[in-house]
Amino acid sequence: MFGAIRAITLAFFVLLSATCSSALHESDVGVVDWHQRSIGVPLIGSSATAPVFHRVGGKNTQSFVVTATESNVLGVVSPVNGSLVWRHVFQPEDRISRFHKRGSIVASLSGPGGATLRTFDILTGDILSEKQLHPPQVGLLAEPHHLGTYIAFGNETNGSPDFFVLTNGHTVNHIVNGKVKWSWTSEDKGSLVTYSNLITTSQSIYVIGLAKSFASYTLHVTTLSPVTGEVISTSHIPSSISNGLTDFIVLDQAASRPHIVWVENNNLQFLELSPTLQKKPSFPKDKLFTKISDVGLGTRGLFVALKEDGTGHIMAINSGFMESIKEFESSAHSESATESLYAGGLDKNETPYVARVYWSHALRLVSVELYAPYHGGGQGLLSGFSFAFDTYQHGVVSHVTFDAANPQPYQVIGRIAITTSTGSVQLWQQDTRQWTREEGLADINAVQFVELPEKLADKSERSEGSFGRFERQLRDAKDFPKYLMRFVKRFATGAYESVTSPASAHAATTGIPSRDTFGFRQLIVAATTHGKVYGIDSSNGKIIWSRILGLGSKAEDGAKIIPIENKLFVVKTVGDVDGNAEVSGPGVPEVVLVGKRVLKSGATTGNLLYHFNALTGEDVISSKKSSNLGLLQGTEVADSVVDAYCLNAEDKGKVVVILDSEMKVHLYPDTTTSRALFSSYISSFAVPIRLSDATQGQYRVVGHQITASTGLSKKPEFSAYPTWTLSLPEGEDIQSIVPSTGGPVASIGKVLGNRTTLYKYLNQRMFILLTEPHSRSSVVASSASSSNHKTVCGLYLVDSLKGSIVYKTKLPVSSTGSCDVKAVLTENWLVYHYYDDEYRGTGQAKGYRIVSVELYEGKQPDDKIRSSDMTSYSDKNLDITAYAQSFVYLHGVTAIATTSTKFGITSKDIIVANTNNKIQSLSRRLLNPRRPIGRKPTTEEIEEQLVQYDPLLPDDPRRVISHRYVVANTRQIITSPALLESTSLVFAYGLDLFLTRVAPSSTFDVLNENFNKMQLVLTVSGLAVAILCTKPMVHRKRLKEKWYQ
Amino acid sequence: MARPTVLFLLCSSLLFAVTCALELNGKISWNDVCPDYKQLGRARVVLDDGDLSGSVVKDGSFSISNVSVGTHVLSVLAHDHWFDQLRIDVIDKTTIEVRPYVVGTPLNPPSQVLLAYPITVEAKGKYNYFVPPESFNLMGMLGSPMMLIMILGGAMVLGLPYLMKNMDPEALAELKDQQAKMSQMQNAMTSGDFRGLSALMAAPEDNRQNQPATQSPSTGKAQGGKGRSNKHKKH
Incomplete structure (x- = not known):
């Protein structure tokens, strides 16, 4: 039976791939598309996750930079060229807590309390083992996330090391060959003492943690037998630590006994550990230090301690004594330099180095001091250099790690990997920059395509006289033979512009970017949560310009700008020309971005609006041309922005409309013309706003319209007033509002095979409303009391002017009680994706579903209510018929979008990003909700290109537009029309960036590739x-x- | 540096799920489609909607922890290979049933086929994302029927006069006769003169019936003579 079904599926599959003409040739890879793999911004908060150099020994040593990132990725980058060696993307619920490395192995702990231990081969990224140590549900949710976890490497058995792993802050497991040999859990299960470090020696294992006592912490150490895991001794160490984790470090030198070092009341103390814990704490000679810094050289007995004035000292422990072996001169706090960053590194011979890095305000350079304690004939060797770090491009240096080379006895070369506040990772070898990785692009939260202007003659050419022109033409005439040759060649071979030619061919010329023949080359303006805006060339993914968003006048220390999600508007396109196009040339596209200023504490103080040139990133507001050097300056807008829109009044211009929390409307630009323009659009301006309801602790969606009033200053003032609110069933809460995908509508109806017409329900005010169960607690309660109170996810199509529900459906919640519904609406077509885990009923099966819904006017074909220009208040408005069909899709979906073309004539495909790290296009033909079920299509239906319904959407690899690329964690997909009607640009972003071109109806408007x-x-x-x-x-x-x- | 807040929150543990959960083990068996870990790349084995999953490690094995009692669908997420899905029934802590499952079919009733546990799955195919390019080929171009007809036509235009020269005069005359008739027929067709057409169609039969067989050689002779004289003139 299975064979038969499979044969049918296969036959269908083959048939489909035969008809599918939009598949890619292998030679087009990298020509029509590009893909940038990222790892995300390194987690620099703790040495457990921050970037670090690692050298793998052997004959030809190889070094790597290993880091865990905010995007939940463990990544290994080559320091030679910055290329990504490998990465492991953790699942969102499996947050990485820390990684440790030794030899060719990297081990990581992830999930709540370090639930899962994984080991990787550092050279290839192969997963060597994966072991869950405790169920994630019983994991300790600690902040910081790495707290209570640790990995210590033990002896090697059969080539793979065994591990001592501390999880949940109170359990130690000894893992040999992937099996737990012994496990120890502290008696109080972490309620009093939270362990955070492990030191292994041949006699005993020291488990070190902090016990919370009144107003401060006390160090606590337990020693275990490495063979059996039995407790040898356990004791509190008389100490009082106020800052928790940052105030104590552990030094585990191989040669001597391990030590704990901590700061207590501005005094440095240390304790030598012995299995019986008999020793008493002692002090160094000069003990007045306020801070200690672990530079990762604990195995060498080195760390950095800071005096109260900020002076840094390298401290070392030698035969039971602690002393300062080097004082960094003029490292005290000063006005002329930033706070110093300290880091430790090794060279090929594993000799330690300590670096101090700071930014000098006077020199505008980053200065590096490298100190090698054991070089220079044992006297110590200090060397230094500085490099020109572009602070206006990359913000400030927030983390440093390095390795060093010592080619000659008195020469030290440093290789410094820095992480900046804008999320870029750079490697500097002495004073030259080797590479930069813009990892901030993994956190894009607002993005737009911007069309490029056509390449026109220079301005000077347009203004020349007739004599000048003649002279120029004479000059150009010498190129005529070359042109003739080219023409003949082109004529003979047909080397014309084709849809699969690289758009970047035009990028060769420097200066202002210009578009290619078919408009495949556009500019992607993207803003990241790290407060930086990028202009990316859509033809090859190169960054053309980038700017840092300025903090504005009310700047505060530690504040940063976070763009408001998707509040990036193109306010001027190439088509918008001031005055005479002949004189001024093509319009310069301009973009407006709304961002919020977030303080270190997480509070929002004020919002800023940035208005800049999309081609160069230059400021538009302040017309200073030199502003390219500095930060992008914003203007203060409303204190608290609820929402922002862009009113597009066709050829009259565009106005950015900002609504603040008091429902006052702010316009940008705030001029008489824009106010007049906005007043003329007031009546059709209706917006749904998600408001949190304080009394119920849930969200409501309230429709708003705008009213105008004349203020004191005789200027018309606008404010929004609520017009409707949606009453949802008990227990449902608003999850999100998804606006309809706009774009031109080519036809208002669909002519059927029998010459009747189904008129599309084209209500441009429709939006999608997704709901979820009210709160987590109610879900748990309901799942316990089984089915009598069933929680559901809701999907509604709502009219924004009147608040009437046009279409609604209820979808099952996932096993974790959350709603993961992805939906897209375009014209009259709604497509949504969800997981259905109900399988007990007949004919049902667990699996992902894609549902396609089309809304048509009236009850039957030929019924017409002229919905596209009908008012919402008409009683005929809800006189619609919905056609829906559900399909089985093999994978989960993280983002969904439709293609968009210039005139909307080309049929629209659905583009999805699935959990198998692929971007796939789903054909409109297969998603047609009117496919005949259980019978062969009639001739009339064949005429409509309807195929027989098959519940399974085939997983056709030829429709995987990302083909071999692993496009990980895509959050959103946006599409943009090219100049060719047939073709649409698709840009997927998330962790990775991916761009390609698709032609849903194949490229009908250019000669076939095979011509x-x-x-x-x-x-x-x-x-x-x-x-x-x-x-x-x-x-x-x-x-x-x-x-x- | 921010003062780290040491915050402990014990997750509300679903004790029931934890106590009854078990570990699901399995292995990818390497085959011709997917011979080793390197070919497979990074792959994950997921249950249902991916809430529970396990990575395929270097030796091809995988394990999924925390699996609760019930029916699950197991699928292998590999970027470049496709695998069959399996139905896993966890009955209690020790009993696990593995069955084949075909996507797009109802989960119930379960298949009668029981597979072995620990699970063994193998790659069923490798995705081919590309269509082969069509390259320019002179022989292929010349070999196409359209081109053949054209070439043949060209050859006929050039070669026919010589062919006719060397042809047997009688046959030539016959051919000319036929050609004349054909052109007549065509003329009749285009002008819509169906009577003329039918007359023409009937003509050859009439000829054969009315004229005795002995007459044909004489006409042949006459024509032949004419042909010969023609030939003579040309030279």
């Missing part, structure tokens, strides 16, 4: 030759005929 120009030319020339040959013959024959007639 054989050569054949045509050969045939034509063959015919020409034939004519030439036969002409004299015919001529002779004619003559002869005349002669003999």
Whole structure:
């Protein structure tokens, strides 16, 4: 039976792939698309996750930079060229807590309390083992996340090391060959003492943690037997630590006994550990230090301690004594330099180095001091250099790690990997930058496509006189033979612009970017949560410009700008020209971005609006041309922005409308014309706003309209007032509002095979409302009391002017009680995806579903209510018919979008990003909700291109537009029309960036790729030759005929 | 540096699920489609909607922890290979039933086929994302029927006069006769003169019936003579 079904599926599959013409040639890879793999911004908060150099030994040593990132990725980057060696993307619920490395192995702990231990081969990224140590549900949710976890490497058995793993702050497991050999859990289960470090020696294992006591913490150490895991001794160490984790470090030198070092009341103390814990704490000679910093050289007995004035000292422990071996000169707090960052590193021979890095305000350089305690004949060797870090491009240096080389006895070369506040990772070798990775692009939260202007003649050419023109043409004439050659070649071989030619061919010329023939080259303006805006070339993914968002006038220390999600508007396109196009040339596209200023504490103080040139990133507000050097300056807008829109009044211009929490409307630009323009659109301006309801602790959606009033200053002032609110069923809460995908509508109806017409329900005010169960607690309660109170996810189509529900459906919640519904609405077509885990009923099965819904006017074909220009208040408005069909899709979906084309004539495909790290296009033909079920399509239906319904959407690899690329964790997909009607650009972003072109109805408006120009030319020339040959013959024959007639 | 807040929150543990949960083990068996870990790349084995999952490690094995009692659908998420899905029934802590499952079919009633536990799955195919390009080929171009007809036509135009020269005069005459008739027929067709057409169609039969067989050689002779004289003139 299965065989038969599979055979049918396969036959269908083959049939489909035969008809599918939009598949990619292998040669187009990297030409029509590009893909950038990222790892995300390194987690620099703790040495457990921050970037670190690692050298793998052997004959030819190889070094790597290993880091865990905010995007929940463990990544390994080559320090030579910055390329990504490998990465492991953790699942969102499996947050990475820490990684440790030794030799060729990297081990990581992830999930709540370090639930899962994984080991990787550092060279290849192969997963060597994966072991869950405790169920995630019983995991300790600690903040910081790495707290209560630790990995210590033990002896090697059969080539793989065994591990001592501390999880949940109170359990130690000894893992040999992937099996737990012994496990120890502290008696109080972490309620009093939270362990955070492990030191292994041959005699004992020291488990070190903090016990919370009144107003401070006390160090606590337990020693375990490495063989059996039995407790040897446990004791509190008389200490009082106020800052928790940052105030104590552990030094585990191989040669001597391990030590704990901590700061207590501005005094440095240390304790030598012995299995029986008999020793008493002692002090160094000069004990007045306020802070200690772990530079990762604990195994060498080195760390950095800071005096109260900020002076840094390298401290070392030697045979039971602690002393300062080096004081960094002038490292005290000062006005001329930033706070110093300290880091430790090694060279090829594993000799330790300590670096101090700071930014000098006076020199505008980053200065590095490298100190090698054991070089220079044992006296210590200090060397230094500085490099020109571009602070206006990359913010400030927030983390440093390095490795060093010592080619000659008195020469030290440093290789410094820095992480900046904008999320870029750079490597500097001495004073030259080797590479930069813009990892901030993994956190894009607002993005827009911007069309590029056509390349026109220079301005100087337009203003030249007739004589000048003649002279120029004469000059250009010398290129004529070259042009002729090119023309002949092009004519003969057909090397015309084709849809699969790289758009970046035009990018060769520097200066202002210009578009290519078919408009495949556009600019992607993207803003990241790290407060930076990028202009990315859509043809190759290169960054053309980037700017940091300025903090504005009310800046505070530690504050940063976070763009409001998707509040990036193109306010001027290439088509918008001031005055005469001949004189001014094509319009310069301009973009407006709304961002919020967030303080270190997480509170929002004020919002800023940035208005800049999309081609160069230059400020538009302040017309200073030199502003390119500094930060992008914003203007303060409303204190608390609820929502922002862009009113597009066709050729009259665009106005950005900002609504604040008091429902006052702020316009940008705030001029008389824009106010007049906005007043004329007031009546049709209706917006749904998600408001939190304080009394119920849930969200409501309230429709708003705008009213105008004349203020004191005689200027019209606008404010929004609520018009409707949606009453949802008990227990449902608003999850999100998804606006409809706009774009031109080419036809208002669909002509059927029997010559009747189904008129599309085209209500442009419709939006999607997704709901979820009210709160987590109610879900748990309901799942316990089984089915009598069933929680559901809701999906509604709502009219924003009146608040009437046009279409609604209820979907099952996932096993974790959350709603993960992805939906997209375009014209009259709604497509949504969800997981259905109900399988007990007949004919049901667990799996992902994609549902396609089309809304048509009236009850039957030929019914017409003119919905596209009907008012919401008409009673006919809800007189619609919905056609829906559900399909089985194999994978989960993280983002969904439709293609968009210039005129909307081309059929729309659905583009999805699935959990198998692929971007796939789903054909409109297969998602047609009117496919005949259980029978062959009739001739009329065949005419409509309807195919028989099959519940399974085939997983056709030829429709995987990301093909071999692993496009991880895509959060959103946006599409943009090209100049060719058939083609649409697709940009997927999330962790990775991916861009390609799709042609849902195949490229009908350009010659087919397979069109054989050569054949045509050969045939034509063959015919020409034939004519030439036969002409004299015919001529002779004619003559002869005349002669003999 | 921010003062780290040491915050402990014990997750509300679903004790029931934890106590009854078990570990599901399995292995990818390497085959021709997917011979080793390197070919497979990073792969994950997921249950249902991916809430529970396990990575495929270097030796091809995988394990999924915390699996609760019930029916689950197991699928392998590999980027470049496709695998069959399996139905896993966890009956109690020790009994696990593995059955094949075909996507798009109802989960119940379960298949009668029971597979072995620990689970063994193998790759069923490798995704082919590309269509082969069509390259320009002179022989292929010349070999196409359209081109053949054209070439043949060209050859006929050039070669026919010589062919006719060397042809047997009688056959030539016959051919000319036929050609004349054909052109007549065509003329009749285009002008819509169906009577003329039918007359023409009937003509050859009439000829054969009315004229005795002995007459044909004489006409042949006459024509032949004419042909010969023609030939003579040309030279």
